[in-house]
Amino acid sequence: MQGPLIDTLARQGVTRRTFFKYCATLASLMALPPSAGRAMAEAMAASPAAVKRPSVIWLPFQECTGCTESITRSHSPTIEGLIFDAISLDYQETLMAAAGHQAEEALHKAMKDNEGKYLLIVDGSIPLGLDGAYSCIAGKSNLETLKEVAKGAAAIVAMGSCAAFGGIPKANPNPTGAVSVSDVIKDKPIINIPGCPPIPVVMTGVLAHFLTFGSLPEMDSKGRPKAFYGETIHDRCYRRPFYDQGKFAKTFDDEGARKGWCLFELGCKGPVTYNACATVKWNGGTSWPVESGHGCLGCSEPDFWDAGGFYKALSMPADPLKMVSAAAAVGAAAGVAVSFANRAKKSAAKAGHETTTLADLEK
Amino acid sequence: MRTLLAVCPVGNDIVYMVRKFREGMSASGNAPVGIKGAVNRTVTIGSPMGVKLPAVKAQMKHVEEDYGLPIPMDAEGAEYMVMLSSMEIINFPEYLGAIAKIMNQAGKTWTLCSTAFEATNAGMQIGNSDLAKLLVSRIVDGAERLKVKTVISPECGHAYTALRWEGANLIGRPFTFQVKHIIEVLGEFQEQGLLKTEGFETDRLTFHDPCQLARRGGVIKQQRNLMNQVAKNFVEMPDAGFMNWCCGGGGGASAIEEGEELRIEAFKKKKSQLDAVKPDRLVTACANCRIVLEEGLEHYQMDIPVVGLTEMIAEHIPEKGA
Amino acid sequence: MNEMQFLTWVRGTGLNIALGIFLLGVIWRLIEIYGLGRKKDLSAPRNVSGASGWNTMFRRSVPPEGMLKKSPVSYIGGYIFHLGLFVVLFLFAPHIKFFESLLGISWPGLPSQFIDLVAVVTIAAMVVVLVDRINKPVKRYLSTFEDWFTWLVTFLPVLTGWMAVQHLLLPYTTMLALHILSVEILLIVLPFTKLFHAFTLWGSRWYNGQVNGHKGVAV
Ligand code: SF4
Ligand code: SF4
Numbered sequence: 001m002q003g004p005l006i007d008t009l010a011r012q013g014v015t016r017r018t019f020f021k022y023c024a025t026l027a028s029l030m031a032l033p034p035s036a037g038r039a040m041a042e043a044m045a046a047s048p049a050a051v052k053r054p055s056v057i058w059l060p061f062q063e064c065t066g067c068t069e070s071i072t073r074s075h076s077p078t079i080e081g082l083i084f085d086a087i088s089l090d091y092q093e094t095l096m097a098a099a100g101h102q103a104e105e106a107l108h109k110a111m112k113d114n115e116g117k118y119l120l121i122v123d124g125s126i127p128l129g130l131d132g133a134y135s136c137i138a139g140k141s142n143l144e145t146l147k148e149v150a151k152g153a154a155a156i157v158a159m160g161s162c163a164a165f166g167g168i169p170k171a172n173p174n175p176t177g178a179v180s181v182s183d184v185i186k187d188k189p190i191i192n193i194p195g196c197p198p199i200p201v202v203m204t205g206v207l208a209h210f211l212t213f214g215s216l217p218e219m220d221s222k223g224r225p226k227a228f229y230g231e232t233i234h235d236r237c238y239r240r241p242f243y244d245q246g247k248f249a250k251t252f253d254d255e256g257a258r259k260g261w262c263l264f265e266l267g268c269k270g271p272v273t274y275n276a277c278a279t280v281k282w283n284g285g286t287s288w289p290v291e292s293g294h295g296c297l298g299c300s301e302p303d304f305w306d307a308g309g310f311y312k313a314l315s316m317p318a319d320p321l322k323m324v325s326a327a328a329a330v331g332a333a334a335g336v337a338v339s340f341a342n343r344a345k346k347s348a349a350k351a352g353h354e355t356t357t358l359a360d361l362e363k
Numbered sequence: 364m365r366t367l368l369a370v371c372p373v374g375n376d377i378v379y380m381v382r383k384f385r386e387g388m389s390a391s392g393n394a395p396v397g398i399k400g401a402v403n404r405t406v407t408i409g410s411p412m413g414v415k416l417p418a419v420k421a422q423m424k425h426v427e428e429d430y431g432l433p434i435p436m437d438a439e440g441a442e443y444m445v446m447l448s449s450m451e452i453i454n455f456p457e458y459l460g461a462i463a464k465i466m467n468q469a470g471k472t473w474t475l476c477s478t479a480f481e482a483t484n485a486g487m488q489i490g491n492s493d494l495a496k497l498l499v500s501r502i503v504d505g506a507e508r509l510k511v512k513t514v515i516s517p518e519c520g521h522a523y524t525a526l527r528w529e530g531a532n533l534i535g536r537p538f539t540f541q542v543k544h545i546i547e548v549l550g551e552f553q554e555q556g557l558l559k560t561e562g563f564e565t566d567r568l569t570f571h572d573p574c575q576l577a578r579r580g581g582v583i584k585q586q587r588n589l590m591n592q593v594a595k596n597f598v599e600m601p602d603a604g605f606m607n608w609c610c611g612g613g614g615g616a617s618a619i620e621e622g623e624e625l626r627i628e629a630f631k632k633k634k635s636q637l638d639a640v641k642p643d644r645l646v647t648a649c650a651n652c653r654i655v656l657e658e659g660l661e662h663y664q665m666d667i668p669v670v671g672l673t674e675m676i677a678e679h680i681p682e683k684g685a
Numbered sequence: 686m687n688e689m690q691f692l693t694w695v696r697g698t699g700l701n702i703a704l705g706i707f708l709l710g711v712i713w714r715l716i717e718i719y720g721l722g723r724k725k726d727l728s729a730p731r732n733v734s735g736a737s738g739w740n741t742m743f744r745r746s747v748p749p750e751g752m753l754k755k756s757p758v759s760y761i762g763g764y765i766f767h768l769g770l771f772v773v774l775f776l777f778a779p780h781i782k783f784f785e786s787l788l789g790i791s792w793p794g795l796p797s798q799f800i801d802l803v804a805v806v807t808i809a810a811m812v813v814v815l816v817d818r819i820n821k822p823v824k825r826y827l828s829t830f831e832d833w834f835t836w837l838v839t840f841l842p843v844l845t846g847w848m849a850v851q852h853l854l855l856p857y858t859t860m861l862a863l864h865i866l867s868v869e870i871l872l873i874v875l876p877f878t879k880l881f882h883a884f885t886l887w888g889s890r891w892y893n894g895q896v897n898g899h900k901g902v903a904v
Contacts, residue, residue, distance in 0.1 A: 222687075232857055246778045246794045265782055272692065272858040301858070302687045308696050314861070315779035316786040318696035327705035328712055335716025342721060356390045356493040358406055361399045363392025370749050372763075373882040374741070374889030376896065528900060531727035541729065581731050581901030605902070606749060 019045070023208070029280070030205050030217060030227035043212040054211060055114040056121060057107065058092040059149060061142040062135045062169045062178055063124025067160035068094050070197035071204075087207065090118075093137075104138050111152050119210055120153035122146065122181050125162040125169045129177030146184055155189040155216055156181060157206060164192035164223070165302035172306050182223060191216045192223040194275075196299035201280050202228045222302070224274065233270035233296045236278035239263065257293060267311035268295025275300040378579075381614065385490020395619045398489045405485040405498060412449035419447070419480050422456055432463040437509065438474035443548070444511040444540075445473055446482030446502065446526075448519040450650035458517065461677030465549065468680050469557035473515075479505030482517050484525035488615055495525065496533040502526060506540050513541040515548055518671050520575030520613075520649040527580065544576060545673050546648050550585030553592060560679035563595040566643035570599070570672075571633070571656065572607035573649035586648060586672060593679045600636040608632045610647075612655030623658075630659030637667065648672045692862040695869065703869030704787075710876025711884060718885065723892070731901030740903060741894020742887055762814040769807025773800055773843065797850070804847040811840050831878055838874050841867035 010016070020041050027037035060068070072095065089095065090110035091103065098106055110118060124142075127134035132141025140148075150156060158181040161167040169178035182190050193202055206225055209217045217225045234240065242248070242262040249256035249263055262268070270278075273296050281288040290296055295311075298304035308318025371377070388394055394402075401411035408415060423434040435441065443466070451458040466473045479502040486494030506514050516523040527542040543551075552558040570590055576582045583604050590597045602608060611629035616622035633656070637645065645660075645667050647653055656669045686694070748760045774780055778794035785791035794800075815836055818824045845867050849860035875881060882889075897903070 244797045301689045307693045313782040315783045323701045323705035327709040331709035331712030335713040338717045339720030374893040
């Protein structure tokens with residue numbers, strides 16, 4: 001098998017073998033049969049002359065570019081990054097050389113040329129407040145742009161928690177009225193790849209699947225690829241034995257923390273977070289948040305920002321219990337009041353008591 | 364009720380709850396007819412079974428003749444004032460004779476009271492504290508008039524409870540005299556060596572603990588010591604003592620006709636206890652239990668006579684001068 | 686509302702409301718009950734050692750002679766599920782964390798596998814006790830809506846908690862939220878039903894023992 005991708009890889013010092021292995025791993029990560037790995041490799045490496053590379057339009061909305069960074073800016077060239085060679089990335093503000101009108105032109109050209117076939121990737125949430133004025137590109141609100149571009153898309157990838165669930169822009173009190181892609185677009189297949197940022201390989205996996213099979217992989221109820229979001233962080237966490245033994249770090253630098261004990265009490269949201277960090281890890285398998293000593297923030301879950309505080313154990317109250325002391329006071333007052341009423345009733349009954357006589361028995 | 368009172372892990376006081384309920388039921392005219400009649404007779408005539416003073420006097424004469432011992436009435440300053448239950452006056456006259464013998468042997472002064480001979484308290488049975496108070500006051504007045512030291516409750520469970528535990532609370536002040544069950548008095552005599560008996564019962568005997576005496580009254584050891592003084596072959600039935608099972612007539616079930624089915628059903632428990640020890644005779648210390656037990660034994664065709672403990676003791680007291 | 690919002694709601698607003706009602710109810714009822722007071726008993730006491738309120742408070746935790754054999758299901762089943770509830774509630778690490786956040790004190794917990802086992806046993810015991818209540822004519826006759834209802838609200842937290850940990854039926858997040866919700870229902874219901882015995886138990890035992898101790902009866 002030959003092709004420009006393989007050539008590029010070779011120039012980067014990545015052998016063909018490594019590339020195949022990577023595809024096989026990707027397939028197995030996605031719980032696909034080994035043959036799918038080969039199919040993926042072939043689809044990605046196919047020469048542009050033989051197969052027209054699928055057009056991809058990437059729209060950035062209310063976002064921080066963290067997602068793009070996560071996937072593209074690694075300390076060394078990664079295969080994830082290189083996958084972009086397998087696609088025709090026709091519009092990506094951050095990465096494209098063009099700007100201004102040129103960029104807009106490229107967008108519209110791609111939309112027209114690939115009508116109904118292009119893949120739309122969105123990162124960032126869509127602000128609805130002030131008619132969408134909080135975030136505009138080329139004089140158009142994100143809302144307008146999304147609707148317009150989505151129309152001709154074959155499928156949409158909501159990249160990162162903002163696009164998938166509204167993310168941090170949507171955090172209380174959500175000043176811009178941010179919503180997710182799926183809140184706006186109802187008539188297209190949408191896949192969510194949440195995470196703040198999402199794991200690069202998840203992104204690659206989904207793209208590879210789309211390239212190979214022309215469809216989106218199997219999803220869970222939140223529209224996430226099941227293959228990567230099927231289990232909780234907690235279920236696959238290497239600190240889990242400590243959790244089960246009841247060994248918890250109490251502070252970030254105590255004995256327990258040094259011994260690598262479970263971070264539950266320090267607010268780890270691993271038990272309620274579906275993501276692949278614990279298995280895939282970050283930065284090319286170097287480490288991942290819990291391994292580096294910090295609890296999971298739950299970034300791949302909707303509203304993780306407002307889920308009661310990062311450093312509060314999951315079983316702790318999410319909000320300060322404001323009502324409690326008032327309730328106790330009301331309870332005490334009610335108790336005392338009722339006691340007095342009861343006593344009054346009792347003495348009234350005593351005072352008003354008419355001695356029962358035999359006649360009463362026959363009433 | 365028995366079990367709940369003694370075992371309820373959350374500490375429910377069922378007896379008290381039932382009492383409150385009865386209080387309302389009786390005051391609103393909803394008490395069972397049978398008990399209403401008994402209350403009426405006790406208040407107007409002086410005893411639930413309609414026994415009047417002349418009948419008591421006739422009994423006294425009878426017993427005096429039979430036993431050759433005086434039966435004092437209204438003797439001021441006597442140490443003990445002995446109460447009777449109608450049941451004893453009518454069905455078990457031996458009781459009075461037994462008292463005479465025992466007191467005589469112990470050398471204690473005692474008396475009956477003409478204004479308060481009836482110990483039972485139908486007011487308490489029906490659950491009405493006003494009427495119960497009225498009946499208790501008769502006894503208190505009598506005891507205080509005669510300046511006795513101790514009032515003896517007969518072998519009658521609720522009479523004992525009414526007087527010993529409820530009485531002072533009903534009249535709203537502590538008593539100036541003590542209240543004791545006859546079994547307690549016998550127990551004291553026994554301890555002080557004032558109770559001398561001769562001979563033994565040789566048949567197989569067992570003892571039924573009346574609820575009001577044992578579980579509700581705290582008298583448990585005395586009857587056993589007394590039994591052993593006069594019986595060679597005394598066996599305890601299972602669950603004897605504090606946890607002994609009700610005769611079947613407790614809580615007023617013996618006082619109403621509608622209770623018969625219930626009593627017979629409840630008696631099965633007693634039957635199983637008796638079957639476990641197979642006694643020749645059954646001893647107890649409550650006239651009410653006695654009647655219910657006899658009813659049950661007859662129903663299940665068990666040939667086990669029931670006797671009162673006081674009488675049985677009295678039978679072993681040597682004749683005067685002997 | 687998605688499941689994370691649901692979870693956050695039960696951990697926040699829901700818990701706030703439930704704990705508020707719980708505290709209000711408990712304090713109210715305790716004051717009301719003990720505020721009623723008791724009349725002094727005027728009858729002469731019979732003093733017997735071992736017969737007092739304090740004695741009864743402890744004695745009632747042990748089945749009286751013969752009772753274990755008479756109703757083994759009530760006693761053994763009852764013991765197991767009460768102790769089980771205690772262990773699961775107070776010795777499971779996440780629960781301890783919860784109490785710590787409320788009361789500021791914490792204590793060591795037990796391994797979660799052990800808690801898991803206890804939970805299963807507790808669930809089994811509660812089911813057995815329920816079946817017994819259904820099967821025994823007397824128990825069934827004496828049971829009112831409240832009995833079935835209080836059983837259910839006690840059972841659900843154990844069941845949902847265990848199912849959440851085991852990842853059964855629903856995603857953990859949803860199950861956890863349902864678990865907390867069921868606990869909140871229990872908290873709200875507790876002060877106003879017979880479940881209040883969790884608080885009055887000792888007082889009533891003491892009172893019962895005192896009344897009987899006055900008569901010289903060690904109940
Ligand atoms: S560190 Fe977090 S994810 Fe890991 S076992 Fe503990 S609670 Fe679970
Ligand atoms: S460990 Fe949790 S918070 Fe951290 S990246 Fe993974 S899913 Fe997000």
